Amino acid sequence: MKFRLVCTLALAWGIVGCNSKPSDNNTSTTTAPTTSNTTAPPISNTTAPPVSSGPSFAAYYNATPAVLGEAVIDLVPLPAGDVVVAQSSGALNRVDVNGQPALEAAVGYVGNLAETNGSIFAAGELGQVHERSGAAWTLSYTHATLPQVVVAALNGDVYSFNSLLGTDPVTGQVLPAQVSQRPSGGAWAPDVASLGNVQITAAAPWNTTVWAGGSDNSLTTGGPRLFHGTGATWTEIALPAAAVGTNQLEIVTRIMSTPTKLWVSTMVIDTLSTPAVAIGGAVHETVDGATFTTVAAFNGDSPISLAWHEGTLFVGTLAGRLFHEEPTGMIEETALPANLGVFALASRDAQTLLIGLRGNAGAELVLRNSAPPANQAPPANLTTYAGDVRPVLMARCTVCHSDAANAGFIAYPLSVGLTDATADYNETRMRVNLVTPDASPLLRKAVGLDGHGGGASIAQGSSDYTTLQQWIVDQAPQ
Numbered sequence: 241m242k243f244r245l246v247c248t249l250a251l252a253w254g255i256v257g258c259n260s261k262p263s264d265n266n267t268s269t270t271t272a273p274t275t276s277n278t279t280a281p282p283i284s285n286t287t288a289p290p291v292s293s294g295p296s297f298a299a300y301y302n303a304t305p306a307v308l309g310e311a312v313i314d315l316v317p318l319p320a321g322d323v324v325v326a327q328s329s330g331a332l333n334r335v336d337v338n339g340q341p342a343l344e345a346a347v348g349y350v351g352n353l354a355e356t357n358g359s360i361f362a363a364g365e366l367g368q369v370h371e372r373s374g375a376a377w378t379l380s381y382t383h384a385t386l387p388q389v390v391v392a393a394l395n396g397d398v399y400s401f402n403s404l405l406g407t408d409p410v411t412g413q414v415l416p417a418q419v420s421q422r423p424s425g426g427a428w429a430p431d432v433a434s435l436g437n438v439q440i441t442a443a444a445p446w447n448t449t450v451w452a453g454g455s456d457n458s459l460t461t462g463g464p465r466l467f468h469g470t471g472a473t474w475t476e477i478a479l480p481a482a483a484v485g486t487n488q489l490e491i492v493t494r495i496m497s498t499p500t501k502l503w504v505s506t507m508v509i510d511t512l513s514t515p516a517v518a519i520g521g522a523v524h525e526t527v528d529g530a531t532f533t534t535v536a537a538f539n540g541d542s543p544i545s546l547a548w549h550e551g552t553l554f555v556g557t558l559a560g561r562l563f564h565e566e567p568t569g570m571i572e573e574t575a576l577p578a579n580l581g582v583f584a585l586a587s588r589d590a591q592t593l594l595i596g597l598r599g600n601a602g603a604e605l606v607l608r609n610s611a612p613p614a615n616q617a618p619p620a621n622l623t624t625y626a627g628d629v630r631p632v633l634m635a636r637c638t639v640c641h642s643d644a645a646n647a648g649f650i651a652y653p654l655s656v657g658l659t660d661a662t663a664d665y666n667e668t669r670m671r672v673n674l675v676t677p678d679a680s681p682l683l684r685k686a687v688g689l690d691g692h693g694g695g696a697s698i699a700q701g702s703s704d705y706t707t708l709q710q711w712i713v714d715q716a717p718q
């Protein structure tokens with residue numbers, strides 16, 4: 241069997257795809273990314289004033305040997321601060337807090353990663369799913385016929401979404417995309433459900449179901465497709481679609497969620513070019529799993545990575561740009577070092593966003609650090625979590641947010657009596673926006689904006705409000 245086409249379009253944003261293997265790079269990736277970024281995105285406010293106290297970016301890890309065109313494709317932060325890094329070449333590295341890599345496995349190609357119950361799963365090539373437990377990787381599953389794989393995990397269950405773009409090279413048939421499931425602690429059950437004539441390119445869990453997206457299984461034209469479900473039961477959900485012409489395909493590139501929201505990013509590609517050329521895309525969000533709102537639309541570039549960090553949405557693009565969402569719209573972070581594609585984003589902790597790149601030389605990780613530079617003496621009389629914020633949360637928020645039976649607990653869990661200072665600080669710190677304090681979900685939800693389940697728990701301008709606000713202005717110290 242030949243999988244060249246599959247590889248070319250695999251995760252079709254796998255515009256990196258198999259082409260990034262050094263032995264196979266004649267078609268693409270020794271050159272700059274194929275997006276022509278000549279057209280500005282129709283994101284309305286990229287001209288908004290630059291953020292005042294910008295974050296700093298620092299080089300963290302550069303893959304060696306550097307392979308031109310290789311990208312960091314996905315990231316899973318580990319509890320101790322290390323991060324598992326999947327590279328498009330198939331290298332699976334654990335990179336420690338000092339940026340030192342330990343190569344754990346080298347498989348043919350890696351698409352995406354999924355994590356559950358301390359195990360990490362990697363979607364490989366040729367229908368393979370690899371499993372990491374401890375620091376050892378083993379082959380967990382190989383689909384019999386469908387080589388394109390995306391993995392997702394939900395509460396210990398692992399899902400393999402397998403598809404084949406176009407027709408089977410042997411039979412000439414179009415093969416339906418299949419869902420295989422490995423229940424927690426059990427064995428793989430192949431093909432528990434079929435998703436029909438689609439290719440699946442992204443998947444992620446959200447609350448009680450897994451979401452999987454892709455495109456029509458077409459080499460010529462079609463729209464984005466989105467499903468969710470568990471086990472054998474899957475439902476298709478309509479996603480806003482770009483107006484695609486002949487030889488244009490709109491593909492889901494990423495799915496990401498917080499307890500209360502799900503985001504789906506898409507890319508429009510011109511299928512006539514090899515490798516495919518990205519000509520646009522969008523990011524859509526939903527709170528009810530049925531209706532979507534478009535939060536960003538791109539022209540001449542495509543969103544290919546998503547993260548929730550500092551209480552807001554971050555979007556990385558194929559042309560190497562990074563955006564975050566403000567109440568006024570998407571803001572570009574122009575201080576990000578030049579690169580050939582922001583392929584992976586992951587929030588490591590309250591201060592640090594991990595950014596996986598196709599760097600100018602090869603696969604790279606950059607850190608976005610929002611903490612004030614260490615050489616600046618912190619001003620005296622800072623508003624702190626322990627001294628100032630905790631009493632406000634105790635009085636105003638714990639009635640719902642420390643009650644495991646309340647919906648507010650799932651959305652923003654605080655310990656009973658706020659006794660777990662570290663966990664409570666981290667949960668609270670995750671919901672602030674240091675750049676634009678008033679945009680922080682912590683403040684907006686507290687006063688009843690954005691449909692807060694608890695209504696207005698504190699009044700805008702009250703002393704409780706100014707305490708929370710000043711804490712964020714002070715960079716949210718512990």
Ligand code: HEC
Nearest residue numbers: 500636637640647648651652681682685686692693694697
């Ligand atoms: C009467 C119950 C109640 C009270 C009191 C309450 N909340 Fe909530 N809160 C909820 C519920 C329910 C949700 C989930 C739905 C939603 O997102 O609004 C929620 C969600 C949130 C979220 C969004 C979490 C996320 O990341 O998705 C934040 C932030 C939040 N609350 C902050 C606060 C703060 C700060 C206070 C105290 C000043 C507070 N809440 C008081 C019920 C409450």
